[in-house]
Amino acid sequence: MKPGSDPSDVTRQIIEDNNGMTEAIITQDWDEARFRCQLIAGHAAEAGFTAAGLAAVAMRASLGVFGSQPGHGYGNAMLKLADEVDALAFNRPI
Numbered sequence: 001m002k003p004g005s006d007p008s009d010v011t012r013q014i015i016e017d018n019n020g021m022t023e024a025i026i027t028q029d030w031d032e033a034r035f036r037c038q039l040i041a042g043h044a045a046e047a048g049f050t051a052a053g054l055a056a057v058a059m060r061a062s063l064g065v066f067g068s069q070p071g072h073g074y075g076n077a078m079l080k081l082a083d084e085v086d087a088l089a090f091n092r093p094i
Helices: 007-026 030-047 050-062 074-091
Strands: none
Touching: 007 030, 007 074, 030 050, 030 074, 050 074
16 A cells, blocks of 8 residues: 555545446446456555455456457456455445
């Protein structure tokens, strides 16, 4: 984590990006969802939230390449990421 960064600020940003990813998926904006996954992975890595970071990377991989539609199975990765974001929200003050 960057010196002076507050873990609750990073957690808040991860939650906001996760919400943005979910909204993008609902509207089938797959490239925005991929972008949000990358942001989540970066924030999680910065803060040392390994499980959340790995879940975001797996979610990003499940969505496939930019400009394409995801295949089957991205829902499982989405649920795993949601569980990890939940854990951050409840284990760290916001």
